[in-house]
């Protein structure tokens with residue numbers, strides 16, 4: 226095993242009891258159902274474990290990659306030769322105290338939104354259909370209905386590369402449209418403090434039902450995908466419309482390379498119709514980018530990211546095909 230030896234695995238099992246998986250088929254755990262074999266997946270259950278693992282990896286100069294539920298990621302066909310640190314349900318606790326909410330980064334977003342609704346808290350309805358972790362959502366500043374989770378964030382706790390924990394207030398998180406400082410600083414988000422307002426629970430539930438029904442109408446549901454592939458750029462939106470509309474107008478809906486297909490339901494989604502590989506998706510992304518550039522003069526930027534074998538994460542449109 227390149228990079229991680231049997232002795233390493235034994236040490237990692239001590240640091241992360243019950244959370245070390247080897248030879249993991251990424252296609253079986255990734256949302257797009259694409260990817261080769263990952264040598265090691267680490268699933269810590271506490272901030273202390275995250276810090277210990279990071280310190281251990283740093284001291285041995287071992288690279289690694291951090292993921293949540295992979296709902297915004299495309300893994301390389303060659304898989305992963307560095308450990309994959311996955312922050313998921315083992316770190317999914319949520320505590321609500323009046324208007325204040327503290328959640329671990331592995332909390333599943335749809336169930337987090339439901340907890341807010343049950344507590345009569347409004348502001349989180351727009352995230353109720355997003356199939357990722359709260360940590361991933363904060364890293365991407367994801368949201369819907371022209372909203373981002375940053376609106377409700379008060380502070381974010383994270384662990385840096387050498388295993389030190391710190392807390393950042395919202396103004397230091399560098400939030401922008403689908404952007405945050407965590408996309409660049411290589412820190413792992415471990416918990417998030419948020420604030421929401423109180424409102425009538427029935428109204429919140431009604432609003433969430435409407436949002437989910439709208440998503441079911443608009444987005445493909447049957448085949449695996451990564452949600453919207455391209456970001457909506459305000460200048461492009463103003464001139465020619467959102468990426469999905471532009472791609473549709475160019476007649477690209479339904480276009481297929483291998484088993485990767487531009488969804489006939491929504492042109493900004495690429496769906497896996499069976500055995501798509503990462504190369505098929507990347508080639509479709511390149512084709513769409515070229516067509517949109519030559520028709521509109523606008524350069525599309527991908528919201529979904531690629532993870533290469535060494536754990537480097539880049540927007541899909543920056544990857545050589």
Ligand SMILES: Cc1cc2nc3c(=O)[nH]c(=O)nc-3n(C[C@H](O)[C@H](O)[C@H](O)COP(=O)(O)OP(=O)(O)OC[C@H]3O[C@@H](n4cnc5c(N)ncnc54)[C@H](O)[C@@H]3O)c2cc1C
Nearest residue numbers: 293294295296297357358360361362364367368414451452
């Ligand atoms: C069907 C579908 C619909 C979607 N709809 C939407 C939508 O409406 N709006 C929207 O914004 N997104 C949407 N997405 C994309 C995706 O769900 C979000 O970006 C989500 O928040 C990513 O969370 P994740 O846990 O899956 O993160 P991942 O995809 O695993 O990771 C995304 C990025 O976050 C980083 N990351 C993950 N966890 C952490 C952590 N704890 N600390 C530091 N960095 C971390 C990763 O390194 C990576 O760079 C959709 C995806 C799908 C499949």
